[in-house]
Amino acid sequence: MYYSRKRPLMDLPEEMTAIWSCTNVKCNGWMRDNFVFLIQPICGQCNSLMEKSEKMLPILANTSPNQTKN
Numbered sequence: 653m654y655y656s657r658k659r660p661l662m663d664l665p666e667e668m669t670a671i672w673s674c675t676n677v678k679c680n681g682w683m684r685d686n687f688v689f690l691i692q693p694i695c696g697q698c699n700s701l702m703e704k705s706e707k708m709l710p711i712l713a714n715t716s717p718n719q720t721k722n
């Protein structure tokens with residue numbers, strides 16, 4: 653694990669996050685696994701099947717009332 657502290661724009665920590673990515677090579681749709689409640693999700697952009705994958709994403713904090721930065 654390492655944290656890059658020299659990013660000028662974003663200092664959000666990232667982690668490998670479980671996602672679903674579209675199996676259609678012409679489509680770059682994906683969604684966080686957190687937001688998927690189906691066993692086999694369908695791409696919202698092209699209605700193709702999706703497959704489980706991983707992606708480096710900013711850690712998604714639970715909506716905290718004290719943080720309105722987003």
Ligand SMILES: [Zn+2]
Pocket residue numbers: 674675676679680681695696697698699700
């Ligand atoms: Zn798609």
